Amino acid sequence: MSEIVQISDLHKSFGDLNVLKGIDLTVQSGETVVLLGSSGSGKSTLLRCVNFMEEPTQGSVSLHGELIGTEAGGKMQYRESELCALRTRIGMVFQHFNLFPHMTVEQNVMEGQVTVLKRSKSEAQSKAMTQLERVGLADKASEYPARLSGGQKQRVAIARALAMDPDVMLFDEVTSALDPELVGEVLKTMRQLADEGMTMLVVTHELGFAYHVANRVLFLHDGKILEEGKPQQVLKNPQTQRMREFLDGHSLFKLPD
Amino acid sequence: MVEWNFLAVFSDFDLLMIGLSNTLKVTALALLFGVPLGLVFAVMRLSTTRPLSMAAAFIIEFFRTTPPLVQLFWFFFALPILIDVRMTPFIAAIVTFSIQSSAFFAEIFRGGIQSIDKGQWEGAKAIGMNYRQSLQRVILPQAVKRMIPAFMERSIELLKTTTLVSTVAYADLMFQANDLAQKTFRPLEVYTVVAVMYFLLIFVFSQLSIAVERRLAQSGESTVR
Amino acid sequence: MTHTWDFATIIQNWQVLWVGLKGTVLIFLVTVVLGLAGGLLVGIARYARSRFLNWPAMAFVEVFRNTPVLVQIIWFYYAFPILTGIEVNPFLAAVLGISLNTMAFSAEIYRAGIQSIDPGQWEAGKAIGMTYNQTLRRIILPVAIKRVLPALTNRGIEVFKMSTLASVVAYVETLNQAKLIADLNFNPIEAYTAVALIFFVVLYPVVQGTYVLERILKKGD
Numbered sequence: 001m002s003e004i005v006q007i008s009d010l011h012k013s014f015g016d017l018n019v020l021k022g023i024d025l026t027v028q029s030g031e032t033v034v035l036l037g038s039s040g041s042g043k044s045t046l047l048r049c050v051n052f053m054e055e056p057t058q059g060s061v062s063l064h065g066e067l068i069g070t071e072a073g074g075k076m077q078y079r080e081s082e083l084c085a086l087r088t089r090i091g092m093v094f095q096h097f098n099l100f101p102h103m104t105v106e107q108n109v110m111e112g113q114v115t116v117l118k119r120s121k122s123e124a125q126s127k128a129m130t131q132l133e134r135v136g137l138a139d140k141a142s143e144y145p146a147r148l149s150g151g152q153k154q155r156v157a158i159a160r161a162l163a164m165d166p167d168v169m170l171f172d173e174v175t176s177a178l179d180p181e182l183v184g185e186v187l188k189t190m191r192q193l194a195d196e197g198m199t200m201l202v203v204t205h206e207l208g209f210a211y212h213v214a215n216r217v218l219f220l221h222d223g224k225i226l227e228e229g230k231p232q233q234v235l236k237n238p239q240t241q242r243m244r245e246f247l248d249g250h251s252l253f254k255l256p257d
Numbered sequence: 258m259v260e261w262n263f264l265a266v267f268s269d270f271d272l273l274m275i276g277l278s279n280t281l282k283v284t285a286l287a288l289l290f291g292v293p294l295g296l297v298f299a300v301m302r303l304s305t306t307r308p309l310s311m312a313a314a315f316i317i318e319f320f321r322t323t324p325p326l327v328q329l330f331w332f333f334f335a336l337p338i339l340i341d342v343r344m345t346p347f348i349a350a351i352v353t354f355s356i357q358s359s360a361f362f363a364e365i366f367r368g369g370i371q372s373i374d375k376g377q378w379e380g381a382k383a384i385g386m387n388y389r390q391s392l393q394r395v396i397l398p399q400a401v402k403r404m405i406p407a408f409m410e411r412s413i414e415l416l417k418t419t420t421l422v423s424t425v426a427y428a429d430l431m432f433q434a435n436d437l438a439q440k441t442f443r444p445l446e447v448y449t450v451v452a453v454m455y456f457l458l459i460f461v462f463s464q465l466s467i468a469v470e471r472r473l474a475q476s477g478e479s480t481v482r
Numbered sequence: 483m484t485h486t487w488d489f490a491t492i493i494q495n496w497q498v499l500w501v502g503l504k505g506t507v508l509i510f511l512v513t514v515v516l517g518l519a520g521g522l523l524v525g526i527a528r529y530a531r532s533r534f535l536n537w538p539a540m541a542f543v544e545v546f547r548n549t550p551v552l553v554q555i556i557w558f559y560y561a562f563p564i565l566t567g568i569e570v571n572p573f574l575a576a577v578l579g580i581s582l583n584t585m586a587f588s589a590e591i592y593r594a595g596i597q598s599i600d601p602g603q604w605e606a607g608k609a610i611g612m613t614y615n616q617t618l619r620r621i622i623l624p625v626a627i628k629r630v631l632p633a634l635t636n637r638g639i640e641v642f643k644m645s646t647l648a649s650v651v652a653y654v655e656t657l658n659q660a661k662l663i664a665d666l667n668f669n670p671i672e673a674y675t676a677v678a679l680i681f682f683v684v685l686y687p688v689v690q691g692t693y694v695l696e697r698i699l700k701k702g703d
Binding site for chain 2: 544545550552564565639643649661673674681682686
Binding site: 051053080081084085086087088091092094096097098099100101102111112115116117157160161164 | 383386395
């Protein structure tokens with residue numbers, strides 16, 4: 001196993017608000033790490049710092065042992081070109097899909113390949129079809145996103161990210177905006193990815209997914225990692241009062257014995 | 258009772274047609290330069306670099322708050338003193354109306370760009386696009402559709418404003434009308450015919466713009482003003 | 483070529499400009515009052531169900547919105563007197579052109595404002611026994627006008643800029659006077675820059691005020 005993402009002493013504040021207060025996290029190749037925590041705990045911000053949708057205020061992120069940014073005068077400096085190149089290697093899926101409504105499903109999946117990676121149209125097209133087949137939506141290739149269900153949109157968004165051949169995938173509450181009956185198909189796709197050995201960092205409220213799929217679970221509270229470990233251990237034997245309260249809040253979740 | 262006599266007007270109608278074609282030429286050229294310039298000003302104004310956005314804001318506000326006729330006089334009479342250029346009425350008209358309409362187009366572009374959901378920028382960013390790629394491939398194609406009605410309205414305003422070039426002796430429809438009125442001693446008929454010509458021209462464009470707006474509304478596309 | 487800016491001749495001739503400014507303010511006040519008040523009447527007529535009110539109002543709006551103001555001013559100056567025998571001086575021609583144009587534009591603003599009011603308001607007025615006119619005056623218009631205030635302010639700004647068109651028929655206003663100074667002193671650059679600055683200085687705060695007004699109204703609605 002090799003280290004894919006390494007985060008050390010990460011801080012992020014918005015104005016006076018300190019959201020992340022020193023996070024250390026290493027993600028190994030092929031690992032699925034689930035980030036739990038109540039709203040405001042900083043889990044989404046942490047995820048967004050990994051691909052620099054938000055720039056950390058302090059601390060560092062490395063991909064494959066390569067430090068992102070350059071240090072100058074005690075502060076990290078990031079160039080746009082460096083971050084763009086980084087983001088092609090880190091896929092991200094959002095809560096609200098963020099598909100491009102003026103492009104067909106296939107064009108959505110081709111866009112980054114052609115515009116950013118400069119792949120040829122035919123190569124991008126065949127890659128797009130492969131990924132759409134992978135998420136079970138090859139037959140929707142020529143539809144516009146507006147004609148798809150929420151679950152289908154989210155699977156297209158996953159295919160769009162996969163088509164860039166990323167080293168790691170970030171999932172930011174990807175089932176939170178879905179109708180309950182559509183959650184399953186997205187989780188199934190994610191599980192399949194995990195089984196295929198994709199490295200994944202997942203922010204979710206789906207404790208069942210965390211329990212069955214994650215290799216490791218992290219519980220964030222107030223900008224810090226409060227608990228960390230195997231899902232069976234963290235979810236069944238929480239060590240802190242906070243974690244117990246958090247789990248009590250998810251009464252629908254029944255752990256299998 | 259006044260006796261209308263259109264004979265004199267229609268025997269020299271080709272004079273008015275030349276004017277009409279010049280009016281359309283000035284409008285088209287001002288659009289050709291004004292629209293891309295407007296996009297540049299809009300992007301500058303939206304920039305997070307403060308000097309850039311402040312400079313754009315100043316240019317936009319200045320050209321929106323000063324009368325177009327003053328701008329035209331300035332470019333025609335004053336600019337050649339400041340920089341060594343040979344100014345013709347035609348060039349002055351193109352320069353004035355390109356910049357003047359670009360200030361208005363900039364605000365339309367800005368409104369359109371800002372109306373696009375932030376998630377679209379994030380979606381583009383997440384697949385590695387830089388600012389220019391995101392704007393070009395993802396944001397503008399969506400924004401432009403919403404801007405079309407405002408765009409057409411502004412273009413019609415521009416068409417009306419081009420009448421001002423007659424004051425610096427460019428042979429647009431208005432100028433040709435003045436010319437013809439003096440030649441024929443028939444101002445009533447000449448100016449009435451010219452008013453009708455302008456009306457028909459602008460009315461057709463207005464109706465077109467209303468039809469387009471309705472089409473967009475039917476397809477569920479929101480528009481910006 | 484470097485030009486040495488010299489505003490001395492402008493300052494020496496401030497009285498000439500001052501006369502022009504007074505002319506600008508006069509024509510602005512007359513046209514903005516006539517235009518916005520007349521526009522309200524046309525807007526109400528445009529909204530009316532009676533065809534005898536609705537159709538002429540619509541024709542009026544279309545004609546004056548779809549012709550350039552300069553054409554209107556020139557028409558009133560050169561053609562209208564022949565048609566009617568009424569003598570038209572530059573002031574009257576400009577006032578007619580600008581205020582009729584403003585009436586047409588503001589009529590559409592008022593109409594949009596009236597249409598934006600919830601039909602329930604009309605019904606509520608009817609239910610307490612009000613006539614159409616009473617409901618319109620007491621219930622609909624106060625809210626509608628408040629809503630379209632930013633649009634009306636923008637129209638006012640346009641009217642102020644439009645006043646320069648009166649110079650084309652030699653009405654004495656700011657631009658006309660600047661032209662005079664420029665011709666006499668051979669300093670068009672300072673003269674026209676001064677006029678541009680005057681308009682900018684007057685209108686910039688008004689434009690900023692409109693933005694503030696828009697924000698306040700958006701919050702209150």
